[in-house]
Amino acid sequence: MVDIFSREKRSHVMAQIRGRDTKPELLLRRSLWAIGFRYSLHRKGLPGRPDLVLTKWNAVIFVHGCFWHAHENCAGFRLPKSRVEFWQEKLDGNRTRDEQSALALVEGGWSVAVVWECAIEADVEKVSEILSKWLRATKRVNILEVRSSTS
Template sequence: MTDKLTKQKRSENMSKIHGKDTSLEIKVRKYLYHHGFRYRKNVSDLPGRPDILISKYRTVIFVNGCFWHHHHGCKLATIPKSNTKYWKDKIDKNVKRDIRNIQLLEQMEYHVIIVWECEIKECFELRMENLISEIKEYELFIKHDILD
């Protein structure tokens, strides 16, 4: 099936999609900051350029769109009906790159957390409470590991 939009209109639509400082990322960062976490954003010297790095906790956070990073089992992670091969290949590359970057970060002893778009949209407060728990649990793990 061919694209329903003209090349010009498709290009215009695609140019409006941002790779960083999305509304979801900003929402997560504001929540973390409000709860006392200090971070760096879009850290270019780490694999995958994490959206958020909390150095104190050796934790990186990716705020992933369900469509772009193909959140398995999510209703937002669909393949468009037009230009299907292109989109499937593109999303498959994104997923493989994500896996590779997570493995590299873990080898560097970073704790990697993925926050999905649907989680933020469906139940923001609960997801953020769980995020803070994940960060603090890893801190306890690190402290316990160091003391042993």
């Protein structure tokens, strides 16, 4: 399948995609801040540079875009029809890197939450409530994954 954009235009379009301060990330940040959670952003010294770092709770939160992190069984993810091999390799690499980062953080004593874009877009308040209960739990699950109820 041929791309509808020239190589230069496609490069420009892809360069405009944000890796931080995305809409789902901003929605979650505002919601958590409103209920009293304080955090730092994208701490360089931690594996995977988590989107939110809650030092007081010894926890980190990753906000994963459904496409870029290949969210299975989600309407927000569809493997592109062009350059399938490239995209499969790219997305598999992202998934592997995500898993390695989460495991390294757990080994370092951190609790890790992975929140999917579709869950935030479906109900950010519900996601914040789930995260709040998880953070305040005395025995916390090391890795929590928050998905939309439809995925």
